[in-house]
Amino acid sequence: MNLKYTSPRVFFPKSINEALEMNRSESDAVFWAGGTHLSRYSENTTVINLPKNVISLGMVEELAHASRSEHSLEIGSMMSLDRLAAIGRSTLPAGLHDSIIRIGSRPMRCRATIGGHLAVKDRIGDLKPLLQLLETTVETRSLKERHSRRKALSFTRKFPIALLEEKPGLEKGELICRISIPTESWDYGTFKKVIPTEDKERFFIFTALARVEKEVLTDLRMAFSDGYTGVLRDRDVEVGMAGRPLRLNTKELESLDDAVDIITAPWDKRDYEKETAKKLVRSFMNHINR
Ligand SMILES: Cc1cc2nc3c(=O)[nH]c(=O)nc-3n(C[C@H](O)[C@H](O)[C@H](O)COP(=O)(O)OP(=O)(O)OC[C@H]3O[C@@H](n4cnc5c(N)ncnc54)[C@H](O)[C@@H]3O)c2cc1C
Numbered sequence: 001m002n003l004k005y006t007s008p009r010v011f012f013p014k015s016i017n018e019a020l021e022m023n024r025s026e027s028d029a030v031f032w033a034g035g036t037h038l039s040r041y042s043e044n045t046t047v048i049n050l051p052k053n054v055i056s057l058g059m060v061e062e063l064a065h066a067s068r069s070e071h072s073l074e075i076g077s078m079m080s081l082d083r084l085a086a087i088g089r090s091t092l093p094a095g096l097h098d099s100i101i102r103i104g105s106r107p108m109r110c111r112a113t114i115g116g117h118l119a120v121k122d123r124i125g126d127l128k129p130l131l132q133l134l135e136t137t138v139e140t141r142s143l144k145e146r147h148s149r150r151k152a153l154s155f156t157r158k159f160p161i162a163l164l165e166e167k168p169g170l171e172k173g174e175l176i177c178r179i180s181i182p183t184e185s186w187d188y189g190t191f192k193k194v195i196p197t198e199d200k201e202r203f204f205i206f207t208a209l210a211r212v213e214k215e216v217l218t219d220l221r222m223a224f225s226d227g228y229t230g231v232l233r234d235r236d237v238e239v240g241m242a243g244r245p246l247r248l249n250t251k252e253l254e255s256l257d258d259a260v261d262i263i264t265a266p267w268d269k270r271d272y273e274k275e276t277a278k279k280l281v282r283s284f285m286n287h288i289n290r
Pocket residue numbers: 030031032033034035036037038039040077078102103104105108111112113114115116117118119120121124125126127174175176177
């Protein structure tokens with residue numbers, strides 16, 4: 001059998017600088033972390049259809065480090081989702097462990113990395129809504145050409161994870177190096193992924209965090225995502241809920257229903273999703289109210 005297939009050129013940088021330089025000199029090269037997304041559409045074909053030039057990040061030690069400070073978890077972008085889950089349900093911020101172990105299968109999570117998960121452009125990964133609520137930031141590095149200089153300048157950017165969804169998002173050649181997840185404590189956290197039919201591509205996520213002090217709701221954050229059209233959230237609604245005494249009365253719960261209707265308005269005509277979103281919010285509030 002004659003297969004028209006050219007092997008890719010694979011580069012193995014040992015440092016972030018080397019990876020960025022390789023990306024600069026091979027303009028069509030792509031970063032390869034766990035490769036689960038890059039090889040996804042080749043699963044059922046005879047040969048894996050790879051990009052022509054691949055920069056494997058597997059030997060860049062700086063990207064594999066993780067540490068914990070007083071206020072945050074500092075995670076190298078090459079940490080696999082499985083290793084991240086292994087940090088443990090009680091150490092990870094509320095809801096994060098549950099959201100990780102719902103992603104794909106365990107063998108897949110052993111390969112997929114947190115950096116790759118955040119860099120994928122054609123879907124909103126399951127972790128992004130909760131990481132946004134937790135006010136996660138990412139640190140990236142890139143090289144920028146300067147006309148007057150022969151050497152490109154190295155740039156570091158640190159920004160809230162929500163900006164990955166906005167334009168320009170991650171720029172070409174920009175490498176996610178570190179993810180910083182605040183570890184402030186939350187009294188309640190939830191992550192729900194609902195798959196209404198057998199079609200696994202149709203699903204939605206509801207995730208929320210809350211703090212309660214002396215029977216007063218002091219902080220509430222909640223987000224929705226259908227995996228593709230953006231993370232839906234309304235800070236004004238969240239701020240409006242803070243400071244309310246528990247239990248919430250019927251009027252307050254009904255106005256929360258209305259708010260969820262407005263937040264999920266982009267899910268036009270998906271009545272099942274919109275109704276279930278309201279029920280999940282009610283169930284979370286009941287849990288807090290107890
Ligand atoms: C069978 C299967 C089931 C899945 N199920 C789910 C699911 O239930 N929920 C969900 O949310 N996702 C799911 N996914 C998607 C999965 O989360 C991603 O494929 C995975 O997280 C990507 O990580 P990776 O390390 O393999 O990235 P790669 O495939 O190596 O890279 C993905 C993209 O990110 C770029 N990239 C990688 N690392 C970096 C970096 N550090 N900086 C900048 N760019 C980078 C690459 O160039 C590429 O464009 C599934 C995927 C598969 C294959």
